Amino acid sequence: MTSIGTGYDLSVSTYSPDGRLFQVEYATKAVEAAGVAVGLRCKDGIILGVERLLHSKLLVKGANRRIASLDEHIGMAGAGLLADGKHVARRGREEAASFRENYNSPVTVQILSDRISAYLQAYTCYGSVRPFGLSTILGGVDKTGPKLFCIEPSGVYYGYRAVAVGKGKALAKTELEKIVNKEVEGQTSLTVREAVSEIARIIYLVHDDNKDKDFELEMTWVCEESGNKHAPVPADLLAEAEAKAKAALEEGMEED
Amino acid sequence: MLSPSPSLSLLLSNLNEFRNSYDSDNTTFSPQGKLFQVEYALEAVKQGSAAIGVRSATHAVLLTLKRSTGELATYQKKLIRIDDHVGVAIAGLTSDARVLSNFMRQQAMRDRMTFGRAIPVGRIVQSIADRAQTNTQEYGRRPYGVGFLVIGQDETGPHLYEFSPAGTAFEYYAHSIGARSQSAKTYLEQNFESFESASLAELINHGLSALNDTLQQDKSLSVANTSVAIIGPADPAIEDIQHSAAARRGYFRVWENEGVDGLLRAWRRSRGEPEDGPQEEAAPDTAAAAGETTEGQQPSAEQAQTAEGSENAPPGAPAGGEDIDMEQH
Amino acid sequence: MWKQRSPGQSSFNDYNTFPLPQTQRVQPSYAHGPTFHTQQPLVTGTSVLGIKFDKGVMIAADNLASYGSLARFRDIQRLHPLGQHTLIGVAGDMSDYQWLQKELDALLREEDALALTDSHPSLSPKNIYQLLSNLFYARRSKMNPVWNAVLVGGWDKVKAESFLAYVDLLGTTYTAPTLATGFGAHLAQPLLREAYEAKAGIDGTGPLLTQEEAEKVLEDCMKVLFYRDARSINKFQIATITAEGSTISDSKSADTYWAFAEGLRGYGAQTQ
Numbered sequence: 001m002t003s004i005g006t007g008y009d010l011s012v013s014t015y016s017p018d019g020r021l022f023q024v025e026y027a028t029k030a031v032e033a034a035g036v037a038v039g040l041r042c043k044d045g046i047i048l049g050v051e052r053l054l055h056s057k058l059l060v061k062g063a064n065r066r067i068a069s070l071d072e073h074i075g076m077a078g079a080g081l082l083a084d085g086k087h088v089a090r091r092g093r094e095e096a097a098s099f100r101e102n103y104n105s106p107v108t109v110q111i112l113s114d115r116i117s118a119y120l121q122a123y124t125c126y127g128s129v130r131p132f133g134l135s136t137i138l139g140g141v142d143k144t145g146p147k148l149f150c151i152e153p154s155g156v157y158y159g160y161r162a163v164a165v166g167k168g169k170a171l172a173k174t175e176l177e178k179i180v181n182k183e184v185e186g187q188t189s190l191t192v193r194e195a196v197s198e199i200a201r202i203i204y205l206v207h208d209d210n211k212d213k214d215f216e217l218e219m220t221w222v223c224e225e226s227g228n229k230h231a232p233v234p235a236d237l238l239a240e241a242e243a244k245a246k247a248a249l250e251e252g253m254e255e256d
Numbered sequence: 257m258l259s260p261s262p263s264l265s266l267l268l269s270n271l272n273e274f275r276n277s278y279d280s281d282n283t284t285f286s287p288q289g290k291l292f293q294v295e296y297a298l299e300a301v302k303q304g305s306a307a308i309g310v311r312s313a314t315h316a317v318l319l320t321l322k323r324s325t326g327e328l329a330t331y332q333k334k335l336i337r338i339d340d341h342v343g344v345a346i347a348g349l350t351s352d353a354r355v356l357s358n359f360m361r362q363q364a365m366r367d368r369m370t371f372g373r374a375i376p377v378g379r380i381v382q383s384i385a386d387r388a389q390t391n392t393q394e395y396g397r398r399p400y401g402v403g404f405l406v407i408g409q410d411e412t413g414p415h416l417y418e419f420s421p422a423g424t425a426f427e428y429y430a431h432s433i434g435a436r437s438q439s440a441k442t443y444l445e446q447n448f449e450s451f452e453s454a455s456l457a458e459l460i461n462h463g464l465s466a467l468n469d470t471l472q473q474d475k476s477l478s479v480a481n482t483s484v485a486i487i488g489p490a491d492p493a494i495e496d497i498q499h500s501a502a503a504r505r506g507y508f509r510v511w512e513n514e515g516v517d518g519l520l521r522a523w524r525r526s527r528g529e530p531e532d533g534p535q536e537e538a539a540p541d542t543a544a545a546a547g548e549t550t551e552g553q554q555p556s557a558e559q560a561q562t563a564e565g566s567e568n569a570p571p572g573a574p575a576g577g578e579d580i581d582m583e584q585h
Numbered sequence: 586m587w588k589q590r591s592p593g594q595s596s597f598n599d600y601n602t603f604p605l606p607q608t609q610r611v612q613p614s615y616a617h618g619p620t621f622h623t624q625q626p627l628v629t630g631t632s633v634l635g636i637k638f639d640k641g642v643m644i645a646a647d648n649l650a651s652y653g654s655l656a657r658f659r660d661i662q663r664l665h666p667l668g669q670h671t672l673i674g675v676a677g678d679m680s681d682y683q684w685l686q687k688e689l690d691a692l693l694r695e696e697d698a699l700a701l702t703d704s705h706p707s708l709s710p711k712n713i714y715q716l717l718s719n720l721f722y723a724r725r726s727k728m729n730p731v732w733n734a735v736l737v738g739g740w741d742k743v744k745a746e747s748f749l750a751y752v753d754l755l756g757t758t759y760t761a762p763t764l765a766t767g768f769g770a771h772l773a774q775p776l777l778r779e780a781y782e783a784k785a786g787i788d789g790t791g792p793l794l795t796q797e798e799a800e801k802v803l804e805d806c807m808k809v810l811f812y813r814d815a816r817s818i819n820k821f822q823i824a825t826i827t828a829e830g831s832t833i834s835d836s837k838s839a840d841t842y843w844a845f846a847e848g849l850r851g852y853g854a855q856t857q
Contacts, residue, residue, distance in 0.1 A: 003287065004287055009287070010278070010284055011283070011284065012283075022287075023284065023285055026285035026286065026287055026288075026289050027285050027289065028289070029285070029287070029288055029289025030285065030289035030290070033289065056426075056428070056431075056441075057445060058428045058429050058431055058441070058444060058445060058448055059426060059427065059428055059429075060427040060428060060429055063426075063427040064426050064427055065701075065702045065703075067701070067702070068698070068701065068702050069697070069698035069701040069702070070698065071694065071698065072694060072697070072698075075701075081291075081422075081423075082422075082423075082424050083385060083388070083389040083392065083422055083423025083424050084389065084393075084423075086382065086385065086386060086389065086423070087386065087389050087390075087393075087423075090386065093695060093698055097694070097695065100691065100694075101687075101691070104687075123393070127283070127395065128283065128394060128395040128396070129283055129393055129395065130282070130283040130284065130285060130393055131285075132393075133285065133289060133291075220701070230701065231701070232701065369719070370715070370716055370719055371708060371712040371713075371715050371716055372711060373708075373709070373711075373712050373715075376703065376705040378703040378705060379699065379703065379705065410705070411705065411706055411743060412704065412705060412706070
């Protein structure tokens with residue numbers, strides 16, 4: 001890395017001579033070390049999944065969840081520094097609540113993404129702070145339909161059909177593209193219910209058994225079945241999807 | 257101490273006019289996306305003496321090893337009551353712990369006042385984790401230099417959490433922090449599966465065994481250096497409920513000095529050891545050991561910063577710090 | 586709104602003969618006279634009734650929001666669920682009630698959002714009641730009351746028993762197996778108690794009313810209130826909270842009998 005030692009990479013308030021903000025780039029490095037987080041937008045809702053890496057086997061099973069609710073109808077899955085994730089989630093909840101307070105109506109995913117993005121961006125402007133080491137996936141169903149966004153540490157955000165962040169995002173994206181392409185080619189798109197097993201499969205595929213620690217699969221959705229509320233995917237459905245994912249993985253291994 | 261990657265150190269030595277590095281303030285990411293100041297703060301936790309936490313379906317227990325700075329000093333308390341249903345064990349900078357535990361008490365009182373409820377344990381831990389996170393992101397601050405093990409009981413049963421200066425809070429079945437906590441962790445990992453259904457006595461014995469593993473070779477658990485905190489229904493067979501209203505009600509209570517004697521004896525019996533413990537206790541070898549630190553390194557930093565002192569102080573020394581009056585609660 | 590000129594504000598002497606000399610200076614806030622907050626409710630709801638029965642608790646309120654003596658809004662729901670197992674019935678100022686709904690909904694929404702991550706159960710009826718009690722007392726102590734009387738009904742999941750309690754604009758709190766606000770406290774409460782004590786006894790140790798019996802006595806009480814309370818209408822809802830959760834009935838009305846009125850002076854055809 002040419003940036004190291006130049007002195008232009010120590011603060012977000014300093015550009016390098018070629019116009020880069022290295023501190024923001026370094027912040028994205030923190031994201032790349034985190035367990036993968038995936039979001040998929042279906043015709044009837046959205047689904048979020050994360051690979052919750054377990055750094056100790058003494059951790060309570062099913063606890064320490066990484067997905068947060070920002071409002072009744074919006075969920076957030078972050079990848080990066082866990083504590084930064086909690087910070088952004090709290091800010092997101094405040095923004096969503098403030099929108100309701102002001103306008104007496106639920107915030108749309110787009111507007112909430114915009115507000116969170118502005119917040120993250122502010123942390124890339126001043127030497128007195130560091131950027132968030134966090135990529136944030138926001139998903140929800142609002143009056144405009146199912147919506148999915150991803151906000152980077154720089155504050156830049158885009159809407160997505162499907163998105164993956166964290167370790168192994170490249171592989172996850174390839175798999176997600178296959179799903180989305182089918183839809184583009186005119187085949188009927190997935191329902192969230194069908195997508196549960198797809199997301200489970202992708203996360204199991206991305207997880208590197210040899211290199212990574214153990215993990216737990218965490219999944220939430222917003223769809224008609226959940227009353228258009230952000231809720232955990234029902235335990236039985238999740239267990240079924242996990243079993244299928246494991247089976248598919250073993251099958252794939254045998255083929256190799 | 258962690259140091260920047262080798263390639264980086266090399267670079268630093270070559271650049272005398274640009275004395276720069278990525279570990280001197282908390283608002284700077286390293287090129288690998290690490291926050292060195294946070295990682296160094298985690299080291300401060302390891303300088304503190306050990307604390308163990310264990311949990312069953314009915315109880316949560318903290319066990320700590322107290323240190324004293326010398327013959328003339330009291331043992332530094334490591335257990336702090338937050339509310340009837342929450343208490344913490346600390347490892348690291350005691351003064352930081354006081355700030356955070358004071359904040360926790362405020363949070364607990366706030367929930368009692370406004371909702372008339374015992375604050376959910378996970379939420380109170382998250383509240384200090386959120387505070388700690390800001391200290392990793394804003395210039396002119398430093399991350400807290402203390403780790404907590406938090407036990408508590410709420411509507412969803414007993415809990416054990418770890419709070420760390422990185423701003424994270426994790427829930428565990430069993431956990432250890434502080435000096436040589438890795439040895440305890442090994443014990444806990446081998447045994448934690450039996451904790452869920454364990455009785456209070458069994459749970460404490462497991463905890464003491466884990467704590468014992470953090471000791472230096474020639475040291476042993478004694479009434480002077482061991483303190484135990486419990487949440488959950490009291491067991492009159494091992495607890496002196498006559499002297500603790502908190503115990504009678506299943507609230508957070510601390511056993512130390514003569515109060516912990518019964519627990520230590522029960523533990524030694526369970527291991528088939530002499531109930532009175534090793535004779536070392538009776539004949540303190542303190543003169544030489546008093547000024548020495550457990551790690552045998554950086555004694556000044558150890559004593560000035562952690563203020564937790566050494567585990568080698570005379571066993572007869574009384575426990576210091578604030579008194580937790582059992583009768584009051 | 587009804588702010589009056591106070592003596593301290595006067596720049597004239599008592600006989601209005603000449604302006605008093607005044608020094609220009611920053612005036613302390615009290616120099617402008619007392620500050621007035623809400624002095625009276627404007628759009629109001631009348632009685633709310635509550636009664637415990639064997640499987641839970643019921644709360645009833647009519648659908649009217651009056652503007653003074655005018656029956657201004659006649660399809661207002663005064664029963665508001667707060668989560669699965671709590672429900673409030675609100676009398677008094679309807680704009681304060683709407684503000685209260687918004688605040689409590691926001692609070693519960695935050696609790697629910699946090700619960701997704703930490704699985705902690707939401708606020709219990711008792712927690713919500715404690716909050717309301719604190720709020721109402723704090724506000725009346727600032728001479729700025731939340732102008733309502735509220736019944737909180739709920740199901741306490743931990744204790745597995747029903748919950749019913751009262752709090753009003755003065756911060757007054759109490760609990761009883763039957764409760765009523767406003768006019769209902771005079772007209773309906775005796776009837777509710779009579780029905781309750783007929784089975785449970787004065788000490789409340791006997792069996793409680795069944796759901797059908799409780800609903801019947803509430804309907805009777807709503808009818809009595811409609812007959813005698815000029816700020817009521819014969820259109821009301823009954824909420825039922827049990828271990829299974831809360832439900833709110835559609836609006837209904839009691840069968841009324843007005844034939845006696847024929848003999849009343851000033852009613853119907855009779856003019857003298």
